[in-house]
Amino acid sequence: MINNLIGHINSTINNKLTEDDIRLISEIFHAKKLRKHQYLIQSGDVCKIAAFVVKGALKKYTIDATGKENILELYIENWWAGDKESFMIGTPTPYYIDAYEDSELLVISKDDFTNKLSNLSFITELNNVLTERQSFQLMKRLHSSQTLTAEQKYEQLQDTYPEFFQRFPQHIIASYLGMTKETLSRIRKATAKK
Amino acid sequence: MINNLIGHINSTINNKLTEDDIRLISEIFHAKKLRKHQYLIQSGDVCKIAAFVVKGALKKYTIDATGKENILELYIENWWAGDKESFMIGTPTPYYIDAYEDSELLVISKDDFTNKLSNLSFITELNNVLTERQSFQLMKRLHSSQTLTAEQKYEQLQDTYPEFFQRFPQHIIASYLGMTKETLSRIRKATAKK
DNA sequence: TAAAAACGTTGATCCAGATCAACGTTTTTT
DNA sequence: AAAAAACGTTGATCTGGATCAACGTTTTTA
Numbered sequence: 001m002i003n004n005l006i007g008h009i010n011s012t013i014n015n016k017l018t019e020d021d022i023r024l025i026s027e028i029f030h031a032k033k034l035r036k037h038q039y040l041i042q043s044g045d046v047c048k049i050a051a052f053v054v055k056g057a058l059k060k061y062t063i064d065a066t067g068k069e070n071i072l073e074l075y076i077e078n079w080w081a082g083d084k085e086s087f088m089i090g091t092p093t094p095y096y097i098d099a100y101e102d103s104e105l106l107v108i109s110k111d112d113f114t115n116k117l118s119n120l121s122f123i124t125e126l127n128n129v130l131t132e133r134q135s136f137q138l139m140k141r142l143h144s145s146q147t148l149t150a151e152q153k154y155e156q157l158q159d160t161y162p163e164f165f166q167r168f169p170q171h172i173i174a175s176y177l178g179m180t181k182e183t184l185s186r187i188r189k190a191t192a193k194k
Numbered sequence: 195m196i197n198n199l200i201g202h203i204n205s206t207i208n209n210k211l212t213e214d215d216i217r218l219i220s221e222i223f224h225a226k227k228l229r230k231h232q233y234l235i236q237s238g239d240v241c242k243i244a245a246f247v248v249k250g251a252l253k254k255y256t257i258d259a260t261g262k263e264n265i266l267e268l269y270i271e272n273w274w275a276g277d278k279e280s281f282m283i284g285t286p287t288p289y290y291i292d293a294y295e296d297s298e299l300l301v302i303s304k305d306d307f308t309n310k311l312s313n314l315s316f317i318t319e320l321n322n323v324l325t326e327r328q329s330f331q332l333m334k335r336l337h338s339s340q341t342l343t344a345e346q347k348y349e350q351l352q353d354t355y356p357e358f359f360q361r362f363p364q365h366i367i368a369s370y371l372g373m374t375k376e377t378l379s380r381i382r383k384a385t386a387k388k
Numbered sequence: 389t390a391a392a393a394a395c396g397t398t399g400a401t402c403c404a405g406a407t408c409a410a411c412g413t414t415t416t417t418t
Numbered sequence: 419a420a421a422a423a424a425c426g427t428t429g430a431t432c433t434g435g436a437t438c439a440a441c442g443t444t445t446t447t448a
Contacts, residue, residue: 379426
């Protein structure tokens with residue numbers, strides 16, 4: 001399990017992890033299994049963990065006044081799940097994150113992060129690279145959200161994250177794209193013909 | 195001029211800038227004036243500068259096939275203008291940034307950033323804090339874009355950045371919010387009564 | 389293995405917000 | 419000072435995608 005995380009870090013930062021780094025990571029991250037439908041965090045919680053997805057699939061969403069889920073992020077293998085703002089600043093999260101498949105995670109607590117990792121150079125580099133990437137992606141998603149038609153959003157997702165279509169049902173993809181399942185169904189029917 | 199930038203940095207990072215830091219900043223950043231309607235960057239450019247707004251107002255946008263502007267970000271005093279992804283990675287920017295008011299900027303070149311600043315601890319801290327903030331804001335804006343009605347978007351902007359309404363005309367605000375100027379005009383009329 | 393969820397599709401209808409158009413006012417340019 | 423942009427408003431109309439509803443199929447649960 002830990003090798004997935006090591007590989008992920010090594011492929012993200014410039015210098016490879018040392019034996020000591022790897023030993024430390026192995027000690028501090030601990031495995032956590034989530035069954036389908038189990039929550040990782042719930043709205044109102046302060047998010048005290050960051051979770052690396054070794055296996056499985058999760059979704060992050062809010063629930064509005066009518067009970068409707070609005071999905072903001074989808075996570076599969078080698079993604080980080082959590083609410084970074086809540087984790088970093090300590091504010092309550094507005095999000096739910098739950099497992100859509102049975103999942104295996106590697107979790108680090110806020111305490112361990114702060115006390116044992118936050119000063120290590122490989123961690124700051126990892127954190128900076130991932131935050132920057134996240135920010136670039138969000139800028140593109142915001143622009144898409146405001147300018148593309150439903151069909152264009154669908155096509156863009158097929159180009160950027162085709163894996164999602166293998167891992168999540170259509171109603172979840174639809175919500176992630178900011179449209180209804182009916183609209184996505186109609187678009188798929190229409191584009192299949194082309 | 196430079197004092198605005200010094201003040202901004204000091205209020206963003208934990209430790210205050212030293213005399214040496216301030217001297218270096220004063221040497222490396224240079225003043226640039228933009229007249230109303232002048233471009234800071236244009237689509238297709240590689241963005242080789244980062245600009246701190248000392249005075250004025252700018253907008254960042256794309257232009258679609260029909261010639262319509264889609265505004266993604268608005269900048270006023272003490273904001274950073276530029277395309278960070280293009281600046282950092284060297285890819286061509288899809289955005290235009292131009293001055294909506296005559297503006298005074300403090301600009302740093304990519305070369306100077308890389309060679310003279312990027313290893314300084316106050317710069318990495320500044321960069322990390324700003325990137326993280328940016329990312330948190332974008333997440334909220336994406337969520338708002340996908341879940342709020344036009345009226346709710348308007349009210350949220352009044353709460354978060356009321357200054358914008360003093361500095362930009364309604365058609366620019368409307369585009370920033372992802373709606374037409376007519377819709378914004380009708381919303382304002384309706385909410386004024388309440 | 390039967391019942392119940394979850395999922396995907398299709399049709400009918402509705403509506404928030406876009407589009408198109410015209411016009412008055414204010415600001416900028418010459 | 420006149421002409422031209424830029425700006426904001428209002429009305430009429432249109433439409434992309436939402437909503438509501440029903441139904442068949444697949445998967446999960448008891």
